[in-house]
Amino acid sequence: MEIGNLNQRITILEHRTVVDEIGNHITKWEETFSLWAKVTVKTVTETTDAGVVKEAQKLEFLVRQSPASQNINSTNFRILFRNNIYNITGLIPLYDHNNYLKIESEIRKAGVSDDFR
Numbered sequence: 001m002e003i004g005n006l007n008q009r010i011t012i013l014e015h016r017t018v019v020d021e022i023g024n025h026i027t028k029w030e031e032t033f034s035l036w037a038k039v040t041v042k043t044v045t046e047t048t049d050a051g052v053v054k055e056a057q058k059l060e061f062l063v064r065q066s067p068a069s070q071n072i073n074s075t076n077f078r079i080l081f082r083n084n085i086y087n088i089t090g091l092i093p094l095y096d097h098n099n100y101l102k103i104e105s106e107i108r109k110a111g112v113s114d115d116f117r
Contacts, residue, residue, distance in 0.1 A: 003064075006036040010061060011080040012072065029078060029085075035069060038062040039081065042104070054108065059086060061103040065093075069101055079105055 013029040020026055042058040061079060063069055074088040086105035094100045 005038045006062070006064065008037050008039045008081070010035055010037045010039075010063075012068075013078040013080055013085065015076045015078075031080070032077075033068050035063045035066075037103075056106060056108050058089075058104070058106045061105065063101050063103065065099055065101050072101075072103065079103065 011034045012032050014032045015027060016030050017025055017027050018030075038061070040060045040062070042060050044055065044057045046053060046055050048054070059081070061081075072088070072091060074091065077088055079086040079088065084107055086107045088103055088105050090102075090104035092102040092104065094102060
């Protein structure tokens with residue numbers, strides 16, 4: 001794997017519980033760190049449900065492993081890429097290239113109403 005293929009910047013978001021100024025516990029997604037990644041589109045599907053077009057897009061991010069990236073899991077982390085938030089669906093360590101990690105993710109977008117009935 002050539003390092004030059006890692007040409008897209010992604011940001012890792014972590015789900016955290018914080019205390020606001022009046023003592024309320026609130027949960028929010030915070031930026032934790034960013035990485036260079038190779039981004040591959042796996043599938044894009046579009047369906048119509050009750051007149052609303054919905055798009056599901058699956059991407060694969062290939063990143064170099066680091067101490068920070070080794071803590072990523074699908075429960076507490078998401079990926080911010082080009083102003084879209086992707087849910088992590090799988091983590092695949094590449095054992096033939098010990099320095100890399102594949103992160104599978106997906107986004108679901110609800111579109112506008114379908115005028116064709």
